[in-house]
Amino acid sequence: MKSSDVMHIASYIWLLLCYAQNARSNLVEEYEELSAHPPLPQFHRGLELPVELGVDTSSGCICRAVYGNTIVVCFGIYCAKFPKVRIKSEVLRVRTTIINKVARGDLDAYYYLRVLDIEANHQLTQVQPGSFQNLSKLEHLSVSYNTQLLSIDNRTFEGLTSLKNLTLVNNGFTNILELTPAFIPSILPTLTWLDISENSFEKIPAHAFVPMMGSTIRKLDLCLCRLDYIHEDSFLPLQNLKELQLGENDLSSNLIENFLISMSQEGVNLxxxxxxxxxxxxxxxxxxxxxxxxxxxxxxxxxxxxxxxxxxxxxxxxxxxxxxxxxxxxxxxxxxxxxxxxxxxxxxxxxxxxxxxxxxxxxxxxxxxxxxxxxxxxxxxxxxxxxxxxxxxxxxxxxxxxxxxxxxxIKAIFEYTFRGLSNLKILNLENGTLYHIGLGTFNSTPRLKLLNLANNPLTASQNLSSAQFEGLNELRVLILKNCGIKQFNDDDNIFEIMPNLTHLILKNNQLYYITPETLKPLKLLQVLDLSENLMIAWWRPIFLSAGVKPIHIDLKNNKISLFSLSMIQDISYILENRGNKTAEIELMDNMFTCDCSTMYKTSLWLEVNGSSVLKQYFSNSEFRCSSPDVWEYKKVADYMTSIKRLNCLVYEHFNHVMVFMWTAPTVITFIIIVIVGTVIYKCRIYIRYWLFLAKIAIGRKFIRKSLKSTGNELKSYKYDAFVSYCNEDRDFISEMVSQLESHPPYLKLCIYERDFEIGSYISEAVLTSINESKYVILLISNNFAKSQWCRWETQLAEYHRLFLEDGTAYDPLVLIKIGDIENKYLSTTLKYLLKSKIYHCWDETNQTEFWRKLRNVLTRKV
Missing domain, CATH: 3.80.10.10 (Ribonuclease Inhibitor)
Structure with a gap:
């Protein structure tokens, strides 16, 4: 069984439950035994047939085997004779060859075989009598899918005294009367299962199985044989027959009724x-x-x-x-x-x-x-x-x-969904649309051993919580494949209530990491599948810290690029002191970078501190490098061997030099930045003043030229003046509006409290209003000088004045000073404006003259 088969433990158990062929045939007993001792998957490295046995020179067949050589398979388009395999394995399969005949003596050397398959050899036309005479230990024989094999001699199976299962599926047989004489009890005394399905028999006459009178056969398969007629007495010679497979034929119910009645009357009890x-x-x-x-x-x-x-x-x-x-x-x-x-x-x-x-x-x-x-x-x-x-x-x-x-x-399950299933052991909810598990859903299934929730969007609308899995204290297998899981919450660890868990399948989720706290409750864990996630190298021991020692850990197809010391410690911990058990750690299809920076220290640590088991694990490993190009898809173990051949001995010294070369300029640059930053901070007032003067110079020199080149077209304005003021001077603004807007020549002022649109951004509204106003009035008071917003508006007004300056008498900036202003609050711009421009001073004693002068300034032609 491959490592991927762990994902189908449920199907495997169900298959045994429902189609077990042993003599007991008791579903309850079979289940109780399986649930008490669930089958552990067997894992093989690499391909299914990774052991190359080479080409058999006598036949031209290519032969391969599994680890341990328990199964040997021979095949090839140049394989013209039955191969001579020197390895003594109990299972031999000869497939897809150009063998046209199995001759007497070809199989004599295979006296030790228990299983022999001769399948899909489409040029095979003959199996000579006596070909199996020396195979007295053979228990299973399949001669199937050989479409040119049209007949079998009556003495073909002589010598198969221990044969229990005989499979002759999908050959070229058309007459069942030519086959059954080869199955007589004297030649096949222990035969219990005969499968002759997918042959075009069409009819089974009354005397078809007479040669098999007294046979020990208990199961007969005749599926897909195009049968449209079976005589009612056909199966009477098979007195020990218990299982009859007739699926996918064209038999009428009347025919079936007739031979069932006849069999029942003659004591053939199916x-x-x-x-x-x-x-x-x-x-x-x-x-x-x-x-x-x-x-x-x-x-x-x-x-x-x-x-x-x-x-x-x-x-x-x-x-x-x-x-x-x-x-x-x-x-x-x-x-x-x-x-x-x-x-x-x-x-x-x-x-x-x-x-x-x-x-x-x-x-x-x-x-x-x-x-x-x-x-x-x-x-x-x-x-x-x-x-x-x-x-x-x-x-x-x-x-x-x-x-x-x-x-x-199924969209959701709740606490009442499984009510009554107090003895349920296996629950499969795989490949649904399950996005909600109600609290206490599994309280009704306290004896559940296997729960399969694979391929459900469990985390689409919520995180997994321990309350959802409450009641699963006896659970042994939990399958959460492809459920969108990104992480587990250690503060609400769902595994705290599953102390008996032995198999945890987390394949194809979105896990970057898994913590020791998550795994710590799982002291009995044997299989952990984290394949096809986003796992990277971890820098803190996981399994060592958690005290969890699985037999198999699957980390295939993740994002692991190097071996950290914590990973090495975990691998060593898992491999050591296993007794007769062999731990498997799968790391194929990761993104290992095979260069000195990632592998040198790992190799050095292994050489000095690694145990013999750990060194053997790396030397026998099959996981491959993904970069650089020169090492792509080559074994990581081979790269580590190259390190021992002096490829990286200069790396450590070179690395120190490179560190110094990169570090020294960085330190010097940092010191310079700190010094320059300190100087700028201390001189920030002067720098602002210098920048201000530079802006004025640029405005006068370059902006003027730009305006002259575009002409002096008159512009229409929405407002006669935009008024910049502080909220504390609101009373003065009310008087200004009354004087300028209510008396001829009826000026239009922009007052932000009145004219700005509700919901608009203040900064954008100020910029727009200044641009749409002929003049900008700055109402300068002590409160105005303190306000950050007023300072910002002053800066905008000055930029606006510089931009419009074209050598004429027009100046859009109008200054009004109210009261005394403390010098400490004046910004650089305000100081400059108050020194360089004539401004209006508010005079309580002569208000009429003040408003007249202001009105004359705002109405003059430009």
Missing amino acids: TRLDLSGMGFRKQPPKRLLEIIAQTTIKWLNLAHNQFEIITNDSFPPMFNIELLDLRNILAISIGGDTFSPSKFPNLKALFLNNNYLPGIHYNHLSDQLIYLDLSNNQGDVENPMYYEIGRDTFINSRELRVLNLSFNA
Whole structure:
């Protein structure tokens, strides 16, 4: 099993639960054993067949093997004979060759084989009798997908005294009467499973299996054989037959009824029957179901038929049925009492997945139900629909152990959704639209062992909290693949309530880091999958600090570019003292930079302080460099070896020199900046004055020329004057408005409290008003000199005057001084204006003369 298979632990367990082929065939016992000892995935480095065995010179076949050489595969377009592999492996597969014949003696050297597959060799036409005579240990043989193999000799399988499973799928066989003589009990005394599916037999006559009289065969597969006729007595010679797979054929219900009745009368007691894809339409054939109900059949497969509407009367009472498969039957509606305990008192597994059911809203399921699959009921692409779960739907499902709701558009789950599932062990909610988990949702499932929430937008509207996962104290496997997780909150650690967790799958999220505090509660953690995230090198030990020591850590396809000392310490901690167990740390497809600056110190530390286990890990590693170009896609281990060959011995000395060369100019530049900044701060008043004088000089010299070149066209103004004043002088402004606007010649003043638009920016309004005014009046008082806004308006007015200065007598700036002004409040600009310009002084004793002079200034022609 590959490392990616850890993402499908749930599917793996369900497969074993529902299709286990051992003799017990007890769903409850099988489940209890699996839940007590969940299967750990086996991880292999690199490719599936990474061990090159080279080309077999005698045959021209290319052969490869897995680590440990337990499986050998030979193939090739130049492979014309059966290969001679010197390695003794228990499994040999010969595929996609140009072998046209398996001759007697070709396989004599493989006496040790337990499994042999001869598949997809499209030029194979003959398997000679006696070819397998020396393979007395062989338990499984597959001669399949060899389309030119049209017949098998009656003595072909001589010598296979231990063979249990024989697979002859999709060859060129057309007559079953030519095959069955090769399966006689004297030649295959231990055969229990015969699969001859996907051959074009079309008909099975009455005496088809007579040569197999007395056979130990228990399972017969005849799927996809284009069968349209089976004689009612065909299977009678197979007295030990228990499982009959007839799916994807064209058999009528009457034919099936006839041979089932005949088998039942003659004591051939089937336990499993596959009638999938038979073309049954509208309703399950009622007469056929009544006959099945009278037999010993426990597992019934009706998948891939077309029963759109299933009513309460569609199934008769079927007291023996333990598993009912209704996958992909296009169902849109199922009656509330269809699977009631009165009809299916022993039903343990029910498959309703891949249909168009809008949800489940009834609680009349069988009380004995252990496995319920309702996955993939979200409609098609053109007609998608949300999947609804009614309140207290599972209130009577206390025996349910496995519930599959994956690939359904479930929006939210709440504390009442799973009420009644007190014995549930596995819950799959993968690939939904689940964005909300209500508080206390899992309090109803205290014995849950596996929870799969992969591919749901869980963090789209909220952060994960411990209150959402409350009640999962016995959880062992948590799958949070592709849930949009960016970080975990250590102050509200969701793993505090999951102390028994052994598998944590966080693949394909957006995690940059994970803290020791997050992992600290997970002392039993065995598998941690952080692949396809945004993880970078960490600078604080994670696993060492947390005291967590998984068997497998997957960090593939992240953003790790170097090995920090903390990473090395964590890797060493995980690898050391494992006893008979071997820890796996996957780092493929990261962004390792293979240069002296990132790898030299790591290599040096490993050489001096690294343990033998740690050194072996790096030397055997397969992760690759991503840069620089010269080392791209080469092994990091090879680069570290190159460091030992003196490639980076000068790096440390060179690095010190480079540090000095970069540091010295930086320090000197910093000192100069500090000195210059100090001088500027102390002389800031003088510098402002110098800049002010420079602005005046520039305005007089250059701006004048610019205006002359554009002509002296008269400009119309919105206001006669813009008045800049301080709020404390508001009374004087009121008098000014009264004197200038209420008496001839009726001037128009811009007063900000009156004329500025509500909501406009003050700075923009001031600039606009100055530009639209013929004159700018500065009402200079002690309060005016103190105001920062007034100083700013004074500066704008002076710039405005300089810009308009063209050598004429027109000067837009009018100064009015009110009272005495303290010298300390005068800005540089105000000092200059009061010294260089004639201004009006307010005279309380002669107000009429003051207003006359001001009016004359504002009305003169320019």
